[in-house]
Amino acid sequence: MTLPFPARLLYAAALSFGLLAGAVPAVANDAVPAPSPSATAAPLAPAEQEPTAAPETAPTAPSKAPEAHVGGESTASTSEEPATEPAPTSAAQDDVTSFVPDLNWNPLDDPNSNARYGEHFAQPVTPMKAASPLATDGSMGTAAIGPRTGDFKVTLVTVQLSGKTVADTDAINMTAARNSITSASAYWKSVSDNRLSMTKVNEYRHVSAARITDSYGTIMATVTRELNWQYRPYEALVIFVPHADLNYNGSWGILGGGFTDSATSGRVIMPYPSALTNNVVTHEFGHVLGLHHANSLACSNGRFDVARSGASWADTACYSSEYGDTTDLMGFAQISSPVINAFMWEYGGFGRGDEIRNLGDASGSVQHVLRPWAGTEPGRAVKFTDPVSKEVYYLEHRAPVGYDAATAKNGNQGVKITKKDILGWSGNASVVLTPNSKVSGYNNPNLTWQAGQTFTTHSGTKVRVDSVDGASARVTVTAPGASASNGSAEIAAVAARTSGLGAATSGVVCGLVNGGCFQDYSGGAVIWSPATGAHASLNGGIRSTWKNTGYETGPLGYPTGAQVCGIRDGGCYQNFQGGAILWSPATGAHISTNGAIRTAYQGSGFENGPLGYPTGSQVCGIRGGGCYQNYQRGAILWSASTGAQISPNGPIRTTYAANGYENGGLGYPTGPQICGITANGCYQDFQGGAIHWTAATGAHATGGEIRRAWARTGFETGNLGFPTSAETCGLINGGCSQNFQGGAIHWTPTTGAHATVGDIRRTWASTGYQNGTLGYPTGPETCGIRGGGCFQNYQHGAILWSPATGAQISPTGPIRTAYQATGFEAGNLGYPTGPQTCGIKNNGCYQNFQGGAITWNPTAGAHPTGGEIRRTWASTGYENGRLGYPTTNETCTTTTTTTRCTQTFDGGTITWTPTTGATIQYT
């Protein structure tokens, strides 16, 4: 799909407005008398039922006759929109028949789209009210359009254009189309204090004679006429056309159009829904509500403000860049829906009416505080009248909140200054006055004024931006000829309302850092700066502490509020640019510096929280570049990797102290202290482990391999429970251990860390723990083996436990090797039923098992015996009889007829078959 490249469509737009301003089109369809009630339904019938050319009933006068204007403006017979049906065309001029709409399609990002160059047009059907109170005649203070209340009844129509197919219309995403009306309604409801809204009440499909090659206004006029849709208060028509964009006189790239009648009724035309549709439809409803565009003053000579000269700017180097206020819904703002500016707000009678303070004629030098314009505070913006030019200027604080969240960033966060533009059809366009007017149009990313900058009107009134932050902006407006404020009036006002200051002991002294001034009093001082205003500093602990930091030249800077007393335990505090000073009788005065520690302190409730008052200053330069501050009931520790964490007084903090605080193995806390775990316990995590506490066990730290072994058992919810001691090191072979409610964990460099619990642990204990014959455990206790048994391996053997046999030791050695050859407990021998016993005949040893025994001596080796052969051997007196020790294992051979088993001993052989039983052959 290729679209003709428009030649500076921006100017084409301006031209079209010029035409319209001179000859407002009495659109042909708007002159069609309203049908009788019985015929009213016809235009809104299904699309297949084309409206007939003339209503059957006699025409009656419309309740509101758009064509009946004074001043002859309506007599212009427009050539913009044809009065007759479009000539039938056999060959559709548009070759686009298979466009697949993509809701994610952003025309602004599509190199093949012209949308980046052109946006949309707005056309008034009737002129707006002639007298704007914002005209330069000095009248002001009243909205051009009075506050309105109403729910616009919206008729949503999808159109099948001439030469287009049903499939093209089917491709209109109706969900997106409906959502755009909902989205517009939410926006206008928000800015109208819930008085204005839009509700879709009808939805139709319509086959039209209009062609996609018609200008968008012609399409709208044709469809309106075909539908016999009429302007009525609080009614609107929204049509969606099956094409990627619309055109004006052959220039494509138009994303929507809006028409209005007396700002209480109107029409909107849209192409296929795209990623921009919600914002564009919201913008077009701005036109329906009577607003024109939010533009930007562009001056090639860099001037910030120029006078009006009739319908032009007095300086030919300047022009109004249409749509150039890119942070306004009525500007080039398809990618979001920023709040309309204060000029538009007032023009359209939006809001509650208390949002914009009227300063009247600027006089003297006065500071004003602005609050975020997209917020809700009353008096958040101001307007003043230049005493010389009588032009009205609007000052807003643009911050990224609410509908401004996407746009009020970087150079567009700050103080925005607007006034009435030369464009528009009835004083209903705004122009933003920027600090870099040489950069015009859509490319100017710095529409707001920043702290330290001063805007001067063309008549000499100065607006100095004193400060800007996320919550407020301070501006000082100074009339021509007045000297900039030195705060004298504010200092006097503060002194008058502050008890305890006493008499002035100096005049107002200026020249402080950042343009500040002060005046001394017997009970303290009042300090003023452009950024902070004037505040008293009363003699006492807080002022002494501020003094010790270097007053306003120190890290605290200027006070930002009065001293506030009567807080917890009879304390006081005062806020400063760089933090606060808190004082109480018990703690004295200490600084709470802005930053992560103060934020954490705030999160805990300041002095009302568990920490109470600070007992010292913030101390930095500790381990890893960290900081801490102590409080009455704990401390806050901060490091770059852990952030600020609270260490409240109590047993966990005591144990933390015993471990050397952040310098110990635990390092910095990584989270808050958390209570309410098992057994009403508490814990806190640290870089190097954790500390767990219960009333029964006390507070103990865990870390390293032992902590990891504990974790494998399920921490305090596992069979080990809570730690009952600190980790102890220096054990045999460099080992360490830690005791827990259910056992212990032992670690060495070669064996790792393993827990011991229960009967197996008790049996290990009977050997002398790690100092005994088994040494350290080399693995965890493993359960779920034969018969519900468990085992645990040690350096020198294993302990096997079963319900039937209890825990028995299998020491490393030939008997255990022979036991292993039988498959341990899974083999014929089952579990050991007693310890290995030595000192029998010929330096032998044996161990009994559920299925027999294993006997060993140095010459015979270790061999198990069991079953009938063992019973026969027993009958001879075991190793003490004539057979002596077994010298082989039992071996069996099986044929098709029988099984034969034999085992050889020192003194003979025992043979067993099923038929003969066991028989002895002595040698």
Ligand SMILES: [Zn+2]
């Ligand atoms: Zn527009």
